[in-house]
Amino acid sequence: MNELVQLLVNGVSMGCIYGLVALGFILIFNATGVINFAQGEFVMLGAFLAVTTLMQWGIPTLPGLLLVAVGMGLAGWLFQRLAYQPIRDKPLLAIIICTAMVSAFLKSTALLVWGPYPMSLSSLLPDSLIVVRGVVLPLQNLAIIVLTGVLLLALYLFFFKTQPGLLMRATAQDFDTARLMGIRVGRMVGATWVLGALLGAAAGLLLAPMWNVSIDMGGSVALKAFAACIIGGFGSVPGAVVGGVLVGLVEILAASYLSSAYKDAVTFLIMIGFLIFVPRGLFGELVSEKA
């Protein structure tokens, strides 16, 4: 029983990270229709920036994280300015391929800047163990779950209780009507990419203390997050998070009770199952409803 609780906490905390990355996917997709294949690299970039500001330059935590947020915001803004805006009228496939190229570019650049050796970002989250009702749990995992909850609450308040959030939702819902209503849609799209980059970076910061920072850290997380989007319903914000947590749980339970070698196969089989039988996912709207 104790072991099951340990596994569940592990699964949910990993799922929260998948959920955050999936959320980044969904926000960008909702606003622009683009599936951002460089989302995983936002995760990696955020973590590397934190290594530089906190570990290499020795800046104290709060200002250091602020610097990372500014840096990632800038990265997100530059991305859409250089790799999306100039080709936004071109076929969607071209834009998606462009994001894949940016992903390769970011990975190679990171190799040149930070080198091939994995780096540690241990100071960000507590490293100790706590005992809750007789079960030994890493404090890090609980911190991830709590911090993700706080982030989601902040996002909810931003989107539903602030003017800029309202404008961004309007732009995502119907681009042309929003433009007709006088909303500066170009800026809203830019802001969405910034938010997507920040969410990726947040996932990277939560991931890094436990799993270290390396060039390829973003790739597998992004793939699982993509599966989470499909399971949760592509385009649905709560779906992204719920999908993420589900993927995290399925992963760890499959590894424990079925076979550790096939755990990814189980996850992606479930994703394929959803695509075939429940294509709109758990929370997704039917396409006809949206139109």
Place this chain on the structure above:
Amino acid sequence: MRRVTSVTTCATAVLLLLGLLGLPRPVAAQGDLSIGATVPITSPYALSGRSYYNTLQMAEKDINAQGGIKGRKVKIVFEDTSNSNTTAVNAFKKVMDTVKSPFVFLNSYTVQNLAVEPEVARAKVPVMYAGGGVAVAERGDAWMFRIRPNDEVAAKGAAQFVAKSLKLKRVGLMGVEGDFGQGGMKVAAEALKQLGVEAVGQEVYRAADKDMSAQLLSLKNKGAEAIVVFTYVAEPPIIFRQRRQLNLGIPLIGSSGSCLPAATNVMTAQDMEGTYCFTDSLLVGNPDPKVHAWAERYQKEFNFPPDVYGVAYYDGMFILKQAIEKAGLEPQAIRNAIAATKDYKGIGATFSFDQRGEGVHQVVVVKPKPGTKNYELIETVRSAQ
């Protein structure tokens, strides 16, 4: 607005390109002896590649400081193999076409060694490689020489250590998905069985996995008194930390990836407590003053500790030097001279090449001194020849 965008785009692109080009290595002069080396300089494979990219340059400098080979200055010509087999094969071909080197260093990735082997046979030049897969030697290509203990030697060495020195009866095995991890577990399980030790389970994980708690707990529940893990470099920090967090309470014996500085650099002494590592040799912390001095020199020049991959290529370069000085520059003669090398005591290992081109026939077991991240030598395990 569009014009600003395109100017910004162009400016950014140009600036980035300039930054990325960096400074190229100087071109070989007339009369220099050019030796080819196909090394992963880019992509995640650079994790190991960086190490021998550095030590080959170190060896080049040292040899030239001593007067070169037969009076000629040595120039190592690097080609990037990246993490693609096609790129690796093309890198080898490019080296043969442009440099016409009488010898080439291949890299430490078995998949790429296997992919390049047919080209080596076609080019008829001797090569040294550091991939661990037995499959490479099984090709029977007389031009290929391995400068590290192969995965079977390592796996059997670990099994022997666990059975004879730790005297355990039930051991868990864990390995990264693929030939190295799963193959290693199979060899270890067989070797353990012959020594009267039960392998209670063989758990697999994917190289990109970030959570191995399920596998660790599963082996513990099956009664493992220790766990032998076959890993690459990114996973040991996670596995070691999770073992401590899960309060597993049993020792972990990791393959050489787990004591590479690239891995220990991101571990804590706490996580490393109660673990062992089976690897080629001990570099940092070796009591031999020659080894210690070499390790210090590397650390000073490259700002990072050396590892067993790096030292293998450094030693390989000097073995090559000896072979050329003995037999001249004709590839077949160099090949025969390398094959005849016996009991060459390098900085890292001692080399004796056998019929299949295998050069190293032992592993060492190391353990971190309690409370520190510094390794000390526990035992040398020689494979039966």
